[in-house]
Amino acid sequence: MNSTLQSLYFLAIRECLTAFRNRHEALSPLIFFSLVCVLFPLGVGASADLLRTIAPGIIWVAALLAILMSLGTLFRHEYEQGTLELMVLSEHPLIVLVVIKLVAYWLITALPLIVVAPFMAYGLGLTADAQGVLLLTLLLGTPVLILVGAIASTLTLVIPQNGMLLALLVLPLYVPVLIFATSAVNTVMMGGSAAGALYILAALCVLSVTLSPLAIVAALKIGVSQ
Amino acid sequence: MSLQLKNLHCYRGHRTLFTNLDISVEPGRVLVVAGKNGCGKSTLLKIISGLRQADEGEVFWNGLSLQENATEFEQQMIWLSHRNGLNESLTAKENIQYSTSLANYTDVNISSILERVGLKGYANTPVRQFSAGMKRRLAMSRLVSKPAKLWLLDEPQSALDKAGIRLLDELIIEHVTQGGAVVMSSHHDVSLTNITVDTLTL
Amino acid sequence: MMKWLHIMASSAWFYRFSGQAIPWLMSAFIVLLLIGLYGGLVTAPADYQQGDAFRIIYIHVPAAWMSLFIYCVMAMYAVIALVWRIKLAEVLLISSAPIGAAFTFLALVTGSLWGKPMWGTWWSWDARLTSELLLLFLYWGVMGLYAAIEDKRTASKAVSVLTLVGVVNIPIIHYSVSWWNTLHQGPSITMTDKPTMPMEMLMPLLVMAVAFKIFYGLSLLIRARAELVEREPQSRWLKAVIEENNDE
Numbered sequence: 001m002n003s004t005l006q007s008l009y010f011l012a013i014r015e016c017l018t019a020f021r022n023r024h025e026a027l028s029p030l031i032f033f034s035l036v037c038v039l040f041p042l043g044v045g046a047s048a049d050l051l052r053t054i055a056p057g058i059i060w061v062a063a064l065l066a067i068l069m070s071l072g073t074l075f076r077h078e079y080e081q082g083t084l085e086l087m088v089l090s091e092h093p094l095i096v097l098v099v100i101k102l103v104a105y106w107l108i109t110a111l112p113l114i115v116v117a118p119f120m121a122y123g124l125g126l127t128a129d130a131q132g133v134l135l136l137t138l139l140l141g142t143p144v145l146i147l148v149g150a151i152a153s154t155l156t157l158v159i160p161q162n163g164m165l166l167a168l169l170v171l172p173l174y175v176p177v178l179i180f181a182t183s184a185v186n187t188v189m190m191g192g193s194a195a196g197a198l199y200i201l202a203a204l205c206v207l208s209v210t211l212s213p214l215a216i217v218a219a220l221k222i223g224v225s226q
Numbered sequence: 227m228s229l230q231l232k233n234l235h236c237y238r239g240h241r242t243l244f245t246n247l248d249i250s251v252e253p254g255r256v257l258v259v260a261g262k263n264g265c266g267k268s269t270l271l272k273i274i275s276g277l278r279q280a281d282e283g284e285v286f287w288n289g290l291s292l293q294e295n296a297t298e299f300e301q302q303m304i305w306l307s308h309r310n311g312l313n314e315s316l317t318a319k320e321n322i323q324y325s326t327s328l329a330n331y332t333d334v335n336i337s338s339i340l341e342r343v344g345l346k347g348y349a350n351t352p353v354r355q356f357s358a359g360m361k362r363r364l365a366m367s368r369l370v371s372k373p374a375k376l377w378l379l380d381e382p383q384s385a386l387d388k389a390g391i392r393l394l395d396e397l398i399i400e401h402v403t404q405g406g407a408v409v410m411s412s413h414h415d416v417s418l419t420n421i422t423v424d425t426l427t428l
Numbered sequence: 429m430m431k432w433l434h435i436m437a438s439s440a441w442f443y444r445f446s447g448q449a450i451p452w453l454m455s456a457f458i459v460l461l462l463i464g465l466y467g468g469l470v471t472a473p474a475d476y477q478q479g480d481a482f483r484i485i486y487i488h489v490p491a492a493w494m495s496l497f498i499y500c501v502m503a504m505y506a507v508i509a510l511v512w513r514i515k516l517a518e519v520l521l522i523s524s525a526p527i528g529a530a531f532t533f534l535a536l537v538t539g540s541l542w543g544k545p546m547w548g549t550w551w552s553w554d555a556r557l558t559s560e561l562l563l564l565f566l567y568w569g570v571m572g573l574y575a576a577i578e579d580k581r582t583a584s585k586a587v588s589v590l591t592l593v594g595v596v597n598i599p600i601i602h603y604s605v606s607w608w609n610t611l612h613q614g615p616s617i618t619m620t621d622k623p624t625m626p627m628e629m630l631m632p633l634l635v636m637a638v639a640f641k642i643f644y645g646l647s648l649l650i651r652a653r654a655e656l657v658e659r660e661p662q663s664r665w666l667k668a669v670i671e672e673n674n675d676e
Contacts, residue, residue, distance in 0.1 A: 007327035014316065014324050021315040021352075082309025085277060090328040091300050097328075151593055155586045159576045169569040169590065172562035172597055179558075207596075215593050218510075222585045225278035238579065242662075 008092065008100065015104035029066035030112045036062035037120035048125050055124035056134060056185035060178055062120075063113050063138065064145060068170065070109055071149040072163050075101075079157050079223060088224045094217045102150060102213075110142035126189075133188045133198070137181035140201040147212035148173045154219035158226055177204060227253055227288060227302065227375040229274070229407065234283035236269055243269055244428055247283065251407050253375070256398065256421055259411040261428035267411035268307070270428070271380045274409060275305050287376075301330075304374045308381035310365040312353050318364055319349040322371060331372040343367045344393060358385045366390075369397050377401060379410035439656050440665030442516055446649040453646040460639035467632030475629075481545045488538035490637040491531045494644060495563060496598055498528035502570075503595045506588035516652075518584035519659065521591065522574050523651035527644055529567035536560060555604035563601060566594040580659055 019026040040058045041051055078084040087097050117138055121131045152169035156162035184197035234247035243266030251257050259267045272278040274285055276292045276299065285292050287299045312321050319336050326332050340346055343363040353361060362385045369377060377398070383391055395418055398408055402421050410416070416423055468486030475482040505521035508514055539557065540550050551557065570587050577583035625633070660666060 003332050004330055006332055007330050010323055010327040010332075014313070014320070014327075017320065018313060018315045077313070080309070081313065082307050082311040083313060085275075085305060085307060085309070086311045086325060086328050088277060089275060089300055089303075089305050091297060091330040092328065148593075151589075155573060155590055156576070158582065158586075162576075165569070165572050165576055168565060168572060172566045172569070172594060175558065175562055176600060215589055218589050219586065222582055222589070225272065226579065226582060 004092070008096065011092075011097065012100050012104060015101060016108070019104075019108045026108055027112075029070045029109050030116065032069060033062045033066040033113050034116060034120070036065070037124065041124060052125040052127075052189070055121060055126050056130070056182045056189075058124060059117055059120055059134065060137070060141075060181050063110075063117070063142065064174060064178060066113060067109060067142065067145050068149060068167060068174075071146070071153045071170075072166050074105065074150055074153045075157060075220065075223075084220065084224050088221060094220065095213050098150075098213050098216050098220070102146060102216075105150075106143060106146055110138075110146060114138045114142065126185075130185050130189050133194045134185050136194075136198060137184050137201060140198070140205045141177050141181045144177050144201075144204050144208045145174060147208040147216075151212055151215045151219060154216050154223060157219070157223040177201070180204070227407065228286075229376060229409070230286040231274065232284055232286060234270075234273065234280045234285070236266060236273065237281050238266070238269065249426065251376075251409060253405045253407050254402055256402055256408045256410070256416070256418065256423045258416050258423055258425045259409065259428065260413075260425055263413075265428040267428060268380050271307075271378055271409065271411055275303065275378050276300075277305075302375040304369055304372065304377050306365060306368060306377070306379045306382055308384045310361050311368070312361060312364060314354045315352065317350050317352050318345060318356075321353055321364060322367060325368050326371055329368075329372050334371050339367050339371050342370050344389070359387050359390055362386050363390060363393070366394065366397065369401070375406055377406065377408045377410070379408065381411055381413070383412060383414060439516065439660060439663065440668075443653060443656060443665065443669065446653050450646060450649055453642055453649070457639055457642045457646055460635055460642060464632050464636035464639050467635060472629045472632055473626075478546060481542065484538050484542045486632055486636050488535060488542055489633060490640045491538060492535040492560065493637055494640050495528060495532035495535050495560065496601060497641070498524050498531060498644060499563065499566070499591075499595070499598055502528065502591050503598075506591040509584060509588045510592075515659075516656075518581070518588070519652050519655045520648065522570075522584065522587060523648055523655050524644075525567055525570045525574070525587075526651070527647050529564060529571065531640070531644075532560060532564040532567060536564065556601065559597060559601040559604050563597055566597060569594075 037059060040054075044050060044054070075084060078087065088094055090097065114135065117135065118131055121134055126134065149166075149170050152166050153162070155169065156166050159165065180197045180201050184194040184201065187197065188194045229251040231247055231249040235245045236243040247270075249257070259270055261267055269278065273280045276285070276296065287295045287302075292299055311325065313324060316324065318340060322334070322336050322339060323332070326334050336349060337346070340349055343366050345360060345363055345367070348356075348360070353364065356364065366382070382394055386394060398410075399418055399421055402408060402418075464486065468483055472483070474480050502521050502524050505517045505524070508517035509521060536557070539560075543552070544550050570590055573590055574580075574583045574587045577586060657666060
């Protein structure tokens with residue numbers, strides 16, 4: 001048992017080590033996100049009211065696109081190097097390995113976005129309570145984006161240039177998340193309560209956390225059998 | 227240990243790769259799967275390893291099918307394909323830790339493993355800086371990092387120079403004389419001193 | 429029972445059966461289509477609010493029903509294909525996708541044509557329209573994924589997983605009119621209550637719905653035969669069929 005925990009711990013460390021040694025690649029989602037949030041005020045003109053109204057949408061779309069862009073290579077290195085075969089053949093259940101990888105991915109990719117988002121929100125003129133709800137939606141919504149995106153990413157693993165197809169596949173599943181998240185923040189800005197939309201986001205989060213790993217494991221097994 | 231392939235059929239697209247394959251692999255034997263490119267050697271090895279399911283027929287390990295016996299099979303088997311299974315951002319030592327963690331067999335002496343495959347002193351070098359032959363040797367280190375009954379090797383000689391091939395042969399001979407079995411696919415002729423080699427040509 | 433199912437799953441049987449069924453389905457479809465169109469365009473009384481513009485409902489609503497129905501059928505094929513690995517289920521799954529996409533597209537276009545006179549706009553981003561558009565993307569995604577993967581058995585497995593993941597969208601579309609305040613009207617025909625439409629308007633609608641279902645069966649069989657031949661060109665049953673045709 002001790003050896004198993006040790007193994008799993010090392011596997012988690014390995015994700016962080018790899019990301020750290022490829023810092024530039026790991027930081028691109030954050031840079032993209034910040035770029036979008038900074039360019040929009042410059043692009044649409046600095047009218048404070050306009051910015052405040054579209055701020056939730058900007059931040060959420062920027063986060064969504066940033067995550068989408070880096071998801072295409074989620075398991076690609078492992079697939080091309082043959083490491084994926086070792087993962088499937090490992091004694092550890094594949095679903096555990098997948099969960100470790102996804103949690104590490106969330107920490108490396110989504111957490112920086114969530115940390116930086118309040119600054120962007122302030123720059124776009126969101127009020128304090130709206131910022132709080134925005135953070136909450138990001139906390140609940142980014143896992144859904146990552147989990148659902150991982151399904152599409154692993155399904156398209158056997159296709160070399162999977163960027164466009166990946167976007168097409170995730171779009172139907174991303175749009176509900178986007179709509180509920182922005183509607184939560186917008187409701188708060190108009191003085192209402194965000195509880196309804198937040199509950200639904202939480203439900204989506206729970207649904208994807210429980211079911212996505214199964215789909216991801218199925219897709220990985222398909223990819224490795226080639 | 228016993229590995230049995232019963233009535234395996236495999237199709238790829240329109241082509242039939244093989245049908246009615248019935249083979250037994252006993253301890254101490256080496257089975258070489260030979261044939262031209264694309265004839266199904268890698269596919270057969272993937273089916274034996276459980277990475278892929280045959281269209282018909284089953285693989286049996288110690289009397290039980292692979293699905294029933296998955297954990298035991300994974301523990302007693304080592305898989306080495308022509309892809310190295312390495313993480314280029316990590317050092318040699320970290321890669322060994324990674325593969326032993328995956329195999330759940332972490333009680334290993336990393337320096338002696340590296341020495342065995344001729345990579346002494348490279349423990350803390352990032353794999354990115356290795357030559358192709360060195361990466362291959364590092365991949366081969368999986369063979370000596372855990373005791374296993376069955377080795378499944380898919381084109382193990384690719385990217386190896388003469389010294390590397392000699393090392394591979396040494397490892398195989400060692401493994402087989404201790405009662406292990408090897409199933410490998412290869413383009414080249416495989417000749418090992420004092421070991422009987424069965425060949426299956428697809 | 430299992431033997432019967434296995435016979436049904438065999439390609440040779442399916443090819444023969446579909447060849448015989450297609451002419452019947454074709455005739456049934458044409459007859460019902462004519463009855464439905466006559467009923468919808470001629471016999472049904474004009475709506476007191478919208479006049480004759482509402483008649484597009486006889487295409488729009490059955491098409492929308494089909495877009496949801498076909499996806500659910502695809503999900504069923506996906507389960508059969510993944511769990512029991514039956515090739516025919518894979519073939520039926522991928523053959524249904526373009527038909528479903530076409531019905532979704534038809535629903536969107538007819539809806540747009542109807543929307544202009546009724547709401548004054550060709551499009552709106554309300555819940556039902558958006559989720560129906562997303563359904564179209566789901567169909568396109570299935571077709572795109574299948575086309576992009578070379579080995580068709582792998583492609584079928586991947587597409588089956590994708591179909592099941594996308595099933596989440598179906599309840600969202602169906603209930604979108606109840607959950608959100610939308611421009612789109614609420615459901616007037618449900619399984620549980622009496623319909624709110626008068627019988628002369630309702631009958632052609634139901635006839636069209638049945639006609640569209642038959643059309644689905646018809647085009648499914650035609651596509652599935654083609655897909656089957658493409659997948660198994662070297663098989664014995666196909667060679668026998670070609671010989672039979674040569675003998676005639």
